[in-house]
Amino acid sequence: MPSTVLANQPSADGPVPSRGTRSLSLEKPFSFYRGGVLPRLEISYESWGTLNAARDNAVLIFSGLSANAHVATSVCDPQPGWWEYMLGPGKPLDTNRHYVICVNSLGSCYGSTGPASIDPATGRPYGPDFPRLSVEDIAAAGRELLRALGLRRLSAMVGASLGGMSALAFALQTPEMLDRLVLISSAAHPSAHAIAMRSLQREIVRADPAWADGRYTAPGPVDGMRLARKLGISCYRSPEEWEQRFGHRRASAHSAADQFEVESYLAHNASKFALGFDANAYLALSRAMDDFDAADHGDGELDAALARLGGLEALVIGVRTDTLFPESQQRALADGLRRAGARVRYAGLDSPQGHDAFLIDEPRFAPVMRDFFAADAG
The missing domain is CATH 1.10.1740.110 (Rna Polymerase Sigma Factor; Chain: A)
Known part of the structure; x- marks a missing residue:
C-alpha cells in the first residue's frame, strides 16, 4: 500500500523560511495533469487552530506564486505571516472556530517538491526536467495533503491570485469535498495582458x-x-x-x-x-498560471464546468484597480457561479492597491471576509 509520512521538520527539498512549516511525504507516484510522473512528493504546509471532534471545521488556503505557507504567526513561528490581519483568534478566519491549513504550492521552492528538489534517479535537481506543472497539479497535491491528514471534507477553501486558480481547480475536480469557496483577485483564466x-x-x-x-x-x-x-x-x-x-x-x-x-x-x-x-x-x-482555463473542465465551456459547483456557497472578491486580474473577470466568474445555482456573494472593492490589495487593505477586505465566515458562528 502507498504510504504517507508526516514530519514536524521542514522538508529538505528546498528553502523553508518558516519554522512552523511541516512536511508530508507522499510515498507513491504522482501523475501530472499534462503528463509526467514523479516517484514521490514532499508537500509542505502550516496549520492553526484545532480540528473539532466532528472534523468539519477545516479551512484550506492555497498560496500565491511567491508566497510560502506562513500565513500568520503561530506557536512554532512568531514571525508575522503574509496575511497576518486575516488569520488568528477573533480575526475573519477565526482560529478559535476554524482549523486552518495553508499548503505550499507544488512546484514552488518552500518545501513542496519542485524543480529545485533532488531527482532520486540522478541525485541532481530536476531543473528543466521537472514535469510541466499545471494549476490542477497544485490542487491535486493539496487534495493529497488533506487525505493524509484524514480530512474528507472542508468547511471552506480560500485562494487569492494563483491560489484562487488552485482553489477553483480543486473545486471543479472534487466539488463534494467542500461547502464554501472564496476566490479573491483570481479568474477562470488569465487575461491576455x-x-x-x-x-x-x-x-x-x-x-x-x-x-x-x-x-x-x-x-x-x-x-x-x-x-x-x-x-x-x-x-x-x-x-x-x-x-x-x-x-x-x-x-x-x-x-x-x-x-x-x-x-x-x-x-x-x-x-x-x-x-x-x-x-x-x-x-x-x-507558466502554470497562463495555462489554466476552468473551461477545460467542461469540454471547453465555462458554464458547463461551473455547473459542477451549483451546490456551493461562494464569495468572489475583485478590486477596481487590479490590472492583472481585472474586476470584470471576477464579476464574470461570480455570474457564472450564479447561473450554475451556487449561492454567490460578490464584492467589488474600491481599493487603490491593485492586485496586492488583499495582502494589505485590511479595512476593505477584513469586513467582507468576516461577514462571509460569520454565517457559521453559531
Missing part, C-alpha cells in the same frame, strides 16, 4: 546567461530574476498607488545616486526575491 506580462518575465529570466538552459548552479540567474520581479511588482500595484506613495520624489542620499524613490523600492524588493526564489520554480508556476 497578464499572459503578456508573465511571458516577458520568463523571457527576461531565460535571457540571463546564468540561467544556462535551466541547469544553473547557485545562485542562478539572479539578474534575470531581479528584472523579472521588478516588472512583476510594477503590475501588482496600481498607477494611482505608485503616484500616491512615491510621486516624482528622489531617493535618500543613502540610495544609489540620482535614483527615484520608486526605483529604490523596486530594487530593494526585487533583490530580496531574486536571491531567495528558485528560477525554474518561478518559470514553472508562471
Whole structure:
C-alpha cells in the first residue's frame, strides 16, 4: 500500500523560511495533469487552530506564486505571516472556530517538491526536467495533503491570485469535498495582458546567461530574476498607488545616486526575491498560471464546468484597480457561479492597491471576509 509520512521538520527539498512549516511525504507516484510522473512528493504546509471532534471545521488556503505557507504567526513561528490581519483568534478566519491549513504550492521552492528538489534517479535537481506543472497539479497535491491528514471534507477553501486558480481547480475536480469557496483577485483564466506580462518575465529570466538552459548552479540567474520581479511588482500595484506613495520624489542620499524613490523600492524588493526564489520554480508556476482555463473542465465551456459547483456557497472578491486580474473577470466568474445555482456573494472593492490589495487593505477586505465566515458562528 502507498504510504504517507508526516514530519514536524521542514522538508529538505528546498528553502523553508518558516519554522512552523511541516512536511508530508507522499510515498507513491504522482501523475501530472499534462503528463509526467514523479516517484514521490514532499508537500509542505502550516496549520492553526484545532480540528473539532466532528472534523468539519477545516479551512484550506492555497498560496500565491511567491508566497510560502506562513500565513500568520503561530506557536512554532512568531514571525508575522503574509496575511497576518486575516488569520488568528477573533480575526475573519477565526482560529478559535476554524482549523486552518495553508499548503505550499507544488512546484514552488518552500518545501513542496519542485524543480529545485533532488531527482532520486540522478541525485541532481530536476531543473528543466521537472514535469510541466499545471494549476490542477497544485490542487491535486493539496487534495493529497488533506487525505493524509484524514480530512474528507472542508468547511471552506480560500485562494487569492494563483491560489484562487488552485482553489477553483480543486473545486471543479472534487466539488463534494467542500461547502464554501472564496476566490479573491483570481479568474477562470488569465487575461491576455497578464499572459503578456508573465511571458516577458520568463523571457527576461531565460535571457540571463546564468540561467544556462535551466541547469544553473547557485545562485542562478539572479539578474534575470531581479528584472523579472521588478516588472512583476510594477503590475501588482496600481498607477494611482505608485503616484500616491512615491510621486516624482528622489531617493535618500543613502540610495544609489540620482535614483527615484520608486526605483529604490523596486530594487530593494526585487533583490530580496531574486536571491531567495528558485528560477525554474518561478518559470514553472508562471507558466502554470497562463495555462489554466476552468473551461477545460467542461469540454471547453465555462458554464458547463461551473455547473459542477451549483451546490456551493461562494464569495468572489475583485478590486477596481487590479490590472492583472481585472474586476470584470471576477464579476464574470461570480455570474457564472450564479447561473450554475451556487449561492454567490460578490464584492467589488474600491481599493487603490491593485492586485496586492488583499495582502494589505485590511479595512476593505477584513469586513467582507468576516461577514462571509460569520454565517457559521453559531
